[in-house]
Amino acid sequence: xxxxxxxxxxxxxxxxxxxxxxxxxxxxxxxxxxxxxxxxxxxxxxxxxxxxxxxxxxxxxxxxxxxxxxxxxxxxxxxxxxxxxxxxxxxxxxxxxxxxxxxx
Amino acid sequence: xxxxxxxxxxxxxxxxxxxxxxxxxxxxxxxxxxxxxxxxxxxxxxxxxxxxxxxxxxxxxxxxxxxxxxxxxxxxxxxxxxxxxxxxxxxxxxxxxxxxxxxxxxxxxxxxxxxxxxxxxxxxxxxxxxxxxxxxxxxxxxxxxxxxxxxxxxxxxxxxxxxxxxxxxxxxxxxxxxxxxxxxxxxxxxxxxxxxxxxxxxxxxxxxxxxxxxxxxxxxxxxxxxxxxxxxxxxxxxxxxxxxxxxxxxxxxxxxxxxxxxxxxxxxxxxxxxxxxxxxxxxxxxxxxxxxxxxxxxxxxxxxxxxxxxxxxxxxxxxxxxxxxxxxxxxxxxxxxxx
Numbered sequence: 227x228x229x230x231x232x233x234x235x236x237x238x239x240x241x242x243x244x245x246x247x248x249x250x251x252x253x254x255x256x257x258x259x260x261x262x263x264x265x266x267x268x269x270x271x272x273x274x275x276x277x278x279x280x281x282x283x284x285x286x287x288x289x290x291x292x293x294x295x296x297x298x299x300x301x302x303x304x305x306x307x308x309x310x311x312x313x314x315x316x317x318x319x320x321x322x323x324x325x326x327x328x329x330x
Numbered sequence: 331x332x333x334x335x336x337x338x339x340x341x342x343x344x345x346x347x348x349x350x351x352x353x354x355x356x357x358x359x360x361x362x363x364x365x366x367x368x369x370x371x372x373x374x375x376x377x378x379x380x381x382x383x384x385x386x387x388x389x390x391x392x393x394x395x396x397x398x399x400x401x402x403x404x405x406x407x408x409x410x411x412x413x414x415x416x417x418x419x420x421x422x423x424x425x426x427x428x429x430x431x432x433x434x435x436x437x438x439x440x441x442x443x444x445x446x447x448x449x450x451x452x453x454x455x456x457x458x459x460x461x462x463x464x465x466x467x468x469x470x471x472x473x474x475x476x477x478x479x480x481x482x483x484x485x486x487x488x489x490x491x492x493x494x495x496x497x498x499x500x501x502x503x504x505x506x507x508x509x510x511x512x513x514x515x516x517x518x519x520x521x522x523x524x525x526x527x528x529x530x531x532x533x534x535x536x537x538x539x540x541x542x543x544x545x546x547x548x549x550x551x552x553x554x555x556x557x558x559x560x561x562x563x564x565x566x567x568x569x570x571x572x573x574x575x576x577x578x579x580x581x582x583x584x585x586x587x588x589x590x591x592x593x594x595x596x597x598x599x600x601x602x603x604x605x606x607x608x609x610x611x612x613x614x615x616x617x618x619x620x621x622x623x624x625x626x627x628x629x630x631x632x633x634x635x636x637x638x639x640x641x642x643x644x645x646x647x648x649x650x651x652x653x654x655x656x657x658x659x660x661x662x663x664x665x666x667x668x669x
Contacts, residue, residue, distance in 0.1 A: 253633070255601070262621060265621070
């Protein structure tokens, strides 16, 4: 069963990956992601670019939040809230996909 | 001779004794049964994996193109509705290009082979098409990124000028060459991401200038820039060209005809990715490989090169603009070297 995207814990326990048809590169002050299927470019600010990069490698979004909380020096709960919102946006734009769900 | 047969009129004088000519442009090596004006010649046999140009008849070229499975990517018409130019794409066979009175061409999907069915008109027109469209396409298919820009070299670095056609980027480059810059390319700049820089490759060493531009061209065969090798609505002038690629350290986007008092140069900081991505030449070439390469090159360019906007009123002459940029470029290159 696919995770309920409206449920924060559901996204946090998911493994999220940048799909094969999406590439992203860091520009001087933003990251640009390109969906090769649609030909659409999407701009992400430096924080968003770093979040995408960490999400793409972390076992789960929760692990990504832990790493980002340390990097940015903010509370993990705060990062988790931001990350859930960010992931929902990326999923909507099909810049990431759910490749697995950590057993709860 | 049937009109469909390939012609060698005006061709081959400078080809090697074995009838082959080899040269380089836009970052790719070339081998052809004819010389192409303005391209850097290389020693025959000294190059590996060149793009090979082959002369074929129109019938042979059409036979090589499948009757099904192609898509029209570009179509331009004259005001009276007649076709002027078409570009078709077939996934397995590549691109078929046609321009009225400039020949028909098939560029293979990997850019390594180009079939040429040339018209019986003089070489100037089809050569202009070959260097303006056919070879840049072959270069892009071979992994170079091509942008619509002229470029000069200053010392060991390259500087590019991006602007729409007909807005003076060639004339600007020519005036900078008169002022001591080296000449890299006229209308299309081939770029390659290498190490921590984007490198600009030499293009074509013949520029097309307004024949009435006495300062650059003049009435004779020899201008201050170089030899006048032909005249049509424009004067075609051969320049001494840079032989090697140079790291691109400054890109100027020219905007002319603006309601401003005088020409100004301002840094785009941070560089706008849209500005860089929109400067692509051959926008119809939108394969995943090209789009990924374009993104890669533009991203590196944004980090390794200064990006500037030049805003100028319509009345600004190329001489004035060249003077403004001649003062700005040394600072831009110094700054790029320290960042």
